[in-house]
Amino acid sequence: MEKSFSAAGVVVGTALLGLVILTRAASVPVAARQRGGGQATVTPAPAKPVPRTPWDGKPDLTGTWGGPLPAMGTPTSEQRASSVAELARVYQPWALEKSNALAYLEDPRLHCGPWGFPRYIDGASLAAPRNAFYFLLQIVQAPKETDVLIEYTYAGYRVIPTDGSTHPKTMTPSYFGDSVGHWEGDTLVVDVKGFNGKIWLASGKLGTRPPGDLGGGTMTSDALHEVERWRLVDAGTLEYQATIEDPKVLTGPWTTPKYRLRRAPPGVVVHEAVCLDPEDLGVMKAATKGQK
Amino acid sequence: MAKFSSTATVIGAALVGLVFFAPAAAVRIAAQQRDAGQPTTRSAKPLPRTSWDGKPDLTGVWQGVKLNARAYGLAELERLYQPLAKEKMKALTEKDDPIGRCVVYGYPRRMATSFPIQIVQAVGAMVLFDNRPHIYRYIPTDGRAHTEDLFPSYQGDSVGRWEGDTLVVDVTTFNGRVWLAGAQDHPTPTGVGGWMTSDASHLVERWRLVDANTLEYQATVEDPKVLTGPWTTPKIVLKRSSNRKLEDEGHCIPEGIDYQSPSLK
Amino acid sequence: MTPKVFCGLVLSLGSLTAAMPVSAHHSFAATFDRDKPVTVKAVITEVHWENPHTLMYVEVKDESGHVEKWTFESYPPSVLYRKGLRQNRLKPGAEVTLTGFAAKSVPNWAEVSIVAFPDGESFCVPASGSTSVCDANER
Numbered sequence: 049m050e051k052s053f054s055a056a057g058v059v060v061g062t063a064l065l066g067l068v069i070l071t072r073a074a075s076v077p078v079a080a081r082q083r084g085g086g087q088a089t090v091t092p093a094p095a096k097p098v099p100r101t102p103w104d105g106k107p108d109l110t111g112t113w114g115g116p117l118p119a120m121g122t123p124t125s126e127q128r129a130s131s132v133a134e135l136a137r138v139y140q141p142w143a144l145e146k147s148n149a150l151a152y153l154e155d156p157r158l159h160c161g162p163w164g165f166p167r168y169i170d171g172a173s174l175a176a177p178r179n180a181f182y183f184l185l186q187i188v189q190a191p192k193e194t195d196v197l198i199e200y201t202y203a204g205y206r207v208i209p210t211d212g213s214t215h216p217k218t219m220t221p222s223y224f225g226d227s228v229g230h231w232e233g234d235t236l237v238v239d240v241k242g243f244n245g246k247i248w249l250a251s252g253k254l255g256t257r258p259p260g261d262l263g264g265g266t267m268t269s270d271a272l273h274e275v276e277r278w279r280l281v282d283a284g285t286l287e288y289q290a291t292i293e294d295p296k297v298l299t300g301p302w303t304t305p306k307y308r309l310r311r312a313p314p315g316v317v318v319h320e321a322v323c324l325d326p327e328d329l330g331v332m333k334a335a336t337k338g339q340k
Numbered sequence: 341m342a343k344f345s346s347t348a349t350v351i352g353a354a355l356v357g358l359v360f361f362a363p364a365a366a367v368r369i370a371a372q373q374r375d376a377g378q379p380t381t382r383s384a385k386p387l388p389r390t391s392w393d394g395k396p397d398l399t400g401v402w403q404g405v406k407l408n409a410r411a412y413g414l415a416e417l418e419r420l421y422q423p424l425a426k427e428k429m430k431a432l433t434e435k436d437d438p439i440g441r442c443v444v445y446g447y448p449r450r451m452a453t454s455f456p457i458q459i460v461q462a463v464g465a466m467v468l469f470d471n472r473p474h475i476y477r478y479i480p481t482d483g484r485a486h487t488e489d490l491f492p493s494y495q496g497d498s499v500g501r502w503e504g505d506t507l508v509v510d511v512t513t514f515n516g517r518v519w520l521a522g523a524q525d526h527p528t529p530t531g532v533g534g535w536m537t538s539d540a541s542h543l544v545e546r547w548r549l550v551d552a553n554t555l556e557y558q559a560t561v562e563d564p565k566v567l568t569g570p571w572t573t574p575k576i577v578l579k580r581s582s583n584r585k586l587e588d589e590g591h592c593i594p595e596g597i598d599y600q601s602p603s604l605k
Numbered sequence: 606m607t608p609k610v611f612c613g614l615v616l617s618l619g620s621l622t623a624a625m626p627v628s629a630h631h632s633f634a635a636t637f638d639r640d641k642p643v644t645v646k647a648v649i650t651e652v653h654w655e656n657p658h659t660l661m662y663v664e665v666k667d668e669s670g671h672v673e674k675w676t677f678e679s680y681p682p683s684v685l686y687r688k689g690l691r692q693n694r695l696k697p698g699a700e701v702t703l704t705g706f707a708a709k710s711v712p713n714w715a716e717v718s719i720v721a722f723p724d725g726e727s728f729c730v731p732a733s734g735s736t737s738v739c740d741a742n743e744r
């Protein structure tokens with residue numbers, strides 16, 4: 049009896065062997081597609097695994113994100129709408145009223161000030177293909193820090209230590225706040241505080257918004273505290289989500305939807321973006337003469 | 341049976357002595373070398389190096405001192421200005437200084453100030469961070485060529501390559517709006533007013549770690565529209581700061597701009 | 606001399622008004638007039654590569670030889686760069702056809718939606734963010 053192979057064993061063995069052969073075969077057409085080979089295949093390519101840094105094996109967020117490719121559709125417009133509705137619900141009524149009373153032209157981003165986070169990510173995720181060249185995010189990851197270069201808030205940047213540093217005892221209030229990061233598995237968790245109270249969480253009025261009304265802005269205070277979660281879904285997709293607390297203006301925490309950004313095409317990088325040199329101010333004033 | 345041979349004892353004692361006394365001796369040698377103005381080499385802490393390519397790691401916050409005209413080599417620079425440019429420059433005063441309207445200092449001027457800069461060294465790139473005013477400067481270090489047809493900018497287009505342990509950075513495509521020094525930096529009482537540059541400026545920088553806590557910077561500027569020949573700065577030394585990051589300096593507000601962000605108070 | 610002021614601790618109250626420079630495509634509605642479309646065939650005299658708007662100074666010559674100066678504003682330099690509109694083409698002496706919308710209150714000032722070159726290459730760069738004005742042009 050021992051000399052005969054059990055039928056079940058043969059079946060299982062063949063199945064396993066088949067699985068091995070098939071998965072290896074599946075990886076070949078993917079490679080051909082990535083090379084630009086014109087294979088007519090309907091099998092979706094398995095996503096490329098996330099690149100990892102050689103010094104600690106963590107996902108490497110280095111690269112330029114956002115760009116002219118169609119937005120990923122994450123979040124959906126329903127998710128956005130419900131997220132904004134939730135934000136309106138957690139706003140303290142007096143702060144909501146003040147925010148909604150702001151004029152469009154008071155937006156810091158229209159005066160060379162930053163969008164800030166998470167608002168910038170929201171913009172990046174919304175950008176239509178032709179306008180997406182604005183909302184790039186370039187990340188540079190090093191052994192002790194992960195740094196973010198933000199062109200379209202004019203030369204903004206964030207230095208995020210990942211070496212166990214904690215927030216300094218005194219922090220000069222700033223638009224981007226003071227960030228410290230640590231890894232939880234493959235997610236970079238960033239704690240941000242020390243804001244100057246001048247960034248907006250979103251554009252426009254919360255609640256009913258008359259069509260064509262560009263006014264309003266969701267203001268924050270210097271008590272703003274954000275916890276962000278950054279992770280690579282795959283080699284070409286960056287995901288971001290933030291939980292916001294601001295005891296001076298909100299009644300409770302608010303969490304953004306999950307945002308996904310594509311890796312920009314090769315060669316796309318952020319450049320220097322200085323704004324505004326008052327030498328050009330005279331020109332700008334002339335252009336906006338008479339405008340309110 | 342444990343029995344120590346006398347030879348072994350002597351050798352052992354010698355080794356123990358070496359272990360205990362050599363470091364102290366090394367420190368004394370190092371001190372003597374420093375006092376003699378020699379770079380501490382053999383016995384000094386080795387340079388921090390990146391794990392992926394073994395190059396000196398310039399990551400950190402670096403603090404310089406404000407260099408006066410003499411320390412910055414401005415007498416030589418003044419001699420190099422073309423006569424026509426010199427006439428224009430004499431009419432410039434502090435109120436024309438671009439840093440007065442929140443324009444960046446630019447390089448090499450930035451390295452002659454007492455405001456710290458922050459550097460991060462990553463695979464294939466080095467990034468400089470600045471808070472006076474807020475700006476980043478991205479420098480690829482993989483020896484690539486300049487960006488084709490890039491628009492002119494205040495800090496120009498930088499490309500770096502390693503020559504041994506020195507990072508050599510070549511910078512072109514300037515917009516010509518930064519100065520090389522301040523209007524009050526006269527090499528002589530009758531010296532020039534504004535140290536202009538042009539969009540033909542070409543900068544070559546040499547970044548070097550002398551030791552773990554000392555960064556040395558030197559730059560050569562050529563500018564065929566304003567200078568008759570190249571100007572090389574003295575070697576500029578920055579020391580490592582214990583700060584983890586730069587302190588935020590707020591939003592620079594140039595004169596003539598009266599915008600202030602609304603805030604809830 | 607009062608150079609810049611670094612206002613790390615400046616706090617301001619409430620709202621404000623100022624005729625301020627505005628940036629990017631979101632300023633379109635406030636600055637430009639959809640009912641005043643403009644198309645000119647021109648020669649570039651200067652390009653100011655600056656934020657928030659790259660400025661193209663051009664000269665437009667009409668049939669009688671009369672020359673008019675116009676200023677067209679566009680995206681930040683880095684955005685134009687990534688779209689492919691660069692110094693090698695957009696430079697003094699270049700002949701261009703610019704299509705856009707005139708400013709509401711400043712004469713001879715417009716935003717440019719389409720930058721077209723004699724060889725047929727054209728770039729879609731509408732300040733309004735609405736690309737319907739240049740559907741026929743792909744970049």
